[in-house]
Amino acid sequence: MNNFFKRLSLPLKLLLLILFPLALVAYLSFELYNEKSKKVDLLAGYIDRIAEAQDISDLINALQLERRQSFAFALKKDIDSRSQLEAQRPVTDLAIKNLEERKDSTLKDFKDYTFLNNLQNTRHAIDSGASADLSMQYYTTSIFRLNTLNIILPVGANRYLKPVYGDLVAQKLLSEMATYLGIIRANFYNVLFTKQNMVATLHGLAGVNEIYKSYETEFLSKASPATMERYKKIRNTTALKPTMDYINNVFQKFSFDSLYDAEQWWKTSGQATDQLKGFQQDLMRQVHSTIATAYKVEVMSRNRTLVLLIVAMVLVFAIMLYTTHIITQMLDKLNQAAQKISSGSTTAEVQKVSNDVIGSLAESISSIATTNKQLTDAAEAIGKGNFNVPFVPRNDDDVLANAIIRMKDNLKRFTREIEKSKEQFRQVADNAPVMIWMTDENKQCNFVNKGWLRFTGRTSEQELGYGWIEGMHPDDYSRSAEIFDDAFNSREQYSVEYRFRRADGSYRWLSETGAPRYSTEGKFEGYIGTCVDIHEMKVHEQRRDNFIKMASHELKTPITSIKGYVQLLLNMYKDHNENKGQFSSQAIQASLTTIDKQIIKLNRLMSELLDLSRIDSDRLELNMQNFQLNDLITESVEDVQQTTKHEIIIKNGTICKVFGDRDRIGQVMLNLLSNAIKYSPKTNSIEVNIYQPAKNCVAVSVSDHGIGIDQEHHQKIFERFYRVEGKSEQTYPGFGIGLFIASEIIHRHNGSLNVKSKRNEGATFTLTLPILS
Numbered sequence: 130m131n132n133f134f135k136r137l138s139l140p141l142k143l144l145l146l147i148l149f150p151l152a153l154v155a156y157l158s159f160e161l162y163n164e165k166s167k168k169v170d171l172l173a174g175y176i177d178r179i180a181e182a183q184d185i186s187d188l189i190n191a192l193q194l195e196r197r198q199s200f201a202f203a204l205k206k207d208i209d210s211r212s213q214l215e216a217q218r219p220v221t222d223l224a225i226k227n228l229e230e231r232k233d234s235t236l237k238d239f240k241d242y243t244f245l246n247n248l249q250n251t252r253h254a255i256d257s258g259a260s261a262d263l264s265m266q267y268y269t270t271s272i273f274r275l276n277t278l279n280i281i282l283p284v285g286a287n288r289y290l291k292p293v294y295g296d297l298v299a300q301k302l303l304s305e306m307a308t309y310l311g312i313i314r315a316n317f318y319n320v321l322f323t324k325q326n327m328v329a330t331l332h333g334l335a336g337v338n339e340i341y342k343s344y345e346t347e348f349l350s351k352a353s354p355a356t357m358e359r360y361k362k363i364r365n366t367t368a369l370k371p372t373m374d375y376i377n378n379v380f381q382k383f384s385f386d387s388l389y390d391a392e393q394w395w396k397t398s399g400q401a402t403d404q405l406k407g408f409q410q411d412l413m414r415q416v417h418s419t420i421a422t423a424y425k426v427e428v429m430s431r432n433r434t435l436v437l438l439i440v441a442m443v444l445v446f447a448i449m450l451y452t453t454h455i456i457t458q459m460l461d462k463l464n465q466a467a468q469k470i471s472s473g474s475t476t477a478e479v480q481k482v483s484n485d486v487i488g489s490l491a492e493s494i495s496s497i498a499t500t501n502k503q504l505t506d507a508a509e510a511i512g513k514g515n516f517n518v519p520f521v522p523r524n525d526d527d528v529l530a531n532a533i534i535r536m537k538d539n540l541k542r543f544t545r546e547i548e549k550s551k552e553q554f555r556q557v558a559d560n561a562p563v564m565i566w567m568t569d570e571n572k573q574c575n576f577v578n579k580g581w582l583r584f585t586g587r588t589s590e591q592e593l594g595y596g597w598i599e600g601m602h603p604d605d606y607s608r609s610a611e612i613f614d615d616a617f618n619s620r621e622q623y624s625v626e627y628r629f630r631r632a633d634g635s636y637r638w639l640s641e642t643g644a645p646r647y648s649t650e651g652k653f654e655g656y657i658g659t660c661v662d663i664h665e666m667k668v669h670e671q672r673r674d675n676f677i678k679m680a681s682h683e684l685k686t687p688i689t690s691i692k693g694y695v696q697l698l699l700n701m702y703k704d705h706n707e708n709k710g711q712f713s714s715q716a717i718q719a720s721l722t723t724i725d726k727q728i729i730k731l732n733r734l735m736s737e738l739l740d741l742s743r744i745d746s747d748r749l750e751l752n753m754q755n756f757q758l759n760d761l762i763t764e765s766v767e768d769v770q771q772t773t774k775h776e777i778i779i780k781n782g783t784i785c786k787v788f789g790d791r792d793r794i795g796q797v798m799l800n801l802l803s804n805a806i807k808y809s810p811k812t813n814s815i816e817v818n819i820y821q822p823a824k825n826c827v828a829v830s831v832s833d834h835g836i837g838i839d840q841e842h843h844q845k846i847f848e849r850f851y852r853v854e855g856k857s858e859q860t861y862p863g864f865g866i867g868l869f870i871a872s873e874i875i876h877r878h879n880g881s882l883n884v885k886s887k888r889n890e891g892a893t894f895t896l897t898l899p900i901l902s
């Protein structure tokens with residue numbers, strides 16, 4: 130039952146809440162209305178009973194009159210009495226009929242009980258001359274019996290009759306008194322009329338007189354003061370006074386005097402009886418009127434009660450319905466607010482409108498929303514990294530707030546750790562000897578390390594996003610971008626080489642390697658990559674390629690030349706054998722000389738290549754010995770002088786011996802002298818100077834007045850395969866290893882080889898060697 134009630138919807142519960150009290154109110158209203166109706170019915174019953182009593186009283190009245198008329202007629206037998214009797218009888222019949230028509234069960238067969246069914250017979254008997262006594266006896270008996278029917282109420286009747294109870298009893302007593310007075314006066318009349326049986330009559334009437342007296346005593350004790358007052362007035366001022374005085378006097382003296390003759394008595398006592406009857410009927414009417422008024426008041430009260438109850442029920446129903454509506458509406462609002470909160474909102478538009486449980490609920494929901502808002506704001510601030518947000522849990526049970534505080538602490542720690550690892554990454558990245566960059570998932574650069582910034586000489590702000598593209602060599606951009614885009618779209622690793630502008634404005638070859646990067650959850654976050662400056666390597670490669678090109682060309686030239694001269698000699702030989710042709714010794718000598726020169730050249734080239742290979746594998750062996758440097762220089766110059774038109778002048782500023790490989794140093798001198806010749810085609814003098822720049826060393830300089838060398842190439846010309854490239858230089862044969870080998874040889878003698886030169890101003894190469902002490 131309890132669960133069933135709990136499961137009912139709120140409006141149904143409230144409806145039940147209304148219906149139960151309403152049913153109770155309806156029940157109580159019905160009971161009240163019933164009670165009122167009972168009272169009304171009771172009063173209606175009383176009114177009916179009083180009307181009935183009135184009818185009985187009317188009948189008694191009629192019978193008393195008919196008794197009087199019949200008594201008079203029986204005594205007098207005159208026409209006057211007869212006609213009065215004839216007039217009275219229909220009145221009596223009508224009163225009997227009225228009573229019969231009441232159809233009251235208590236009056237059922239009343240004619241039997243009151244002998245009225247014998248009325249017609251008695252009347253016939255009277256008409257036929259029956260005695261006055263007979264008529265008196267019959268009517269008196271009948272009246273007595275009828276009087277017993279005039280019982281309106283049980284004694285001490287209910288409270289509704291209280292206002293009329295005294296008068297009701299009084300009228301009954303008056304009716305009795307009138308009946309007994311009628312008996313006394315009729316008997317007195319009989320005595321006065323007949324002048325017979327005086328004493329016997331008085332004996333017979335003494336009891337009746339006593340009964341009358343006792344009724345009068347009872348009347349005086351029970352009647353209301355007003356009724357009593359009125360009775361006293363009637364008793365003292367109307368015909369009742371002389372009548373009662375006479376009766377009292379007669380019974381006192383026990384004899385009749387001559388104060389009244391029969392007719393006077395009949396008249397006076399008749400008036401007295403009429404006074405009593407009239408008084409009785411007045412009382413009866415008064416009672417009837419009072420009861421009727423009470424009835425009307427009660428009916429009105431009942432109807433008013435009914436209307437009031439209906440209005441009250443409607444009002445109760447309406448108020449309860451309205452209250453239910455208001456409660457439902459308020460709860461509905463709270464429900465909506467609670468639903469909003471449950472769906473994550475932090476605003477709840479609820480106001481506390483009452484100081485009850487609903488008001489408290491509204492306050493609680495509002496407070497939940499406020500707290501949620503505070504928690505959300507705090508969580509949002511914490512999420513943005515504001516760990517100083519002023520936020521204090523209300524108590525230990527404030528689970529959510531405590532969780533947020535814990536979350537804040539954890540987040541703070543995590544953030545610190547992340548910052549630390551970021552810093553570590555930055556340090557690693559910045560200190561790495563490579564350029565490092567990162568992009569986001571939209572290809573936008575979001576990180577470059579210090580190495581990158583050092584290389585470009587720009588700021589992070591300039592490089593991030595797409596700013597870095599400005600550094601890309603225009604010729605390399607589209608190729609590199611294509612490689613990057615293809616890799617990016619397929620999330621693959623890639624490598625690309627391109628030229629990139631360095632801080633000094635020069636473009637350097639970079640080798641870039643990029644790879645996709647993913648979060649710990651496997652989400653693609655962009656690319657990370659490194660760039661390494663491979664410019665030197667790249668240049669070296671180019672030089673090597675050039676060297677190979679030049680070497681094959683340089684090797685091919687003498688071979689082709691040799692091949693040509695050999696072919697010429699073979700043809701000459703063939704011609705001699707087949708056609709007995711003559712050898713031209715000059716031609717043969719010229720051809721063989723050329724072939725020899727080409728072989729020497731080839732040999733030199735081969736030696737240089739061999740030396741290069743030896744240097745690379747550190748197998749360049751020096752045959753060290755003490756020798757006279759000046760002699761070696763002179764020999765070298767003389768050898769070269771034979772092959773050139775240039776005039777080579779030696780200035781021996783010092784004569785000294787050195788410890789070294791005589792052939793290798795000679796090789797160096799040959800290289801310097803042949804370069805001086807090669808690169809000064811428009812001049813013809815070369816100076817060789819041997820001098821002592823310091824006590825422990827000797828220097829040999831070879832100066833020409835040729836094309837010279839720009840400062841920027843001074844270091845590089847000693848590197849392998851390096852050749853100064855330019856319009857003029859392109860015409861000079863060679864493959865850029867002579868100075869490299871020379872430099873290596875001199876360095877292995879703990880000496881040095883350097884150049885002083887300016888473009889178009891000739892060049893001076895100076896080798897320095899330690900002197901033997």
Ligand code: ADP
Nearest residue numbers: 804805808846852853863864865866867868892
């Ligand atoms: P190559 O075979 O090219 O002469 P070297 O190693 O002997 O190779 O010389 C390297 C480069 O140095 C030359 O290509 C040339 O450009 C430059 N060079 C050498 N000697 C001279 C010089 N006397 N005058 C001008 N340039 C020179």
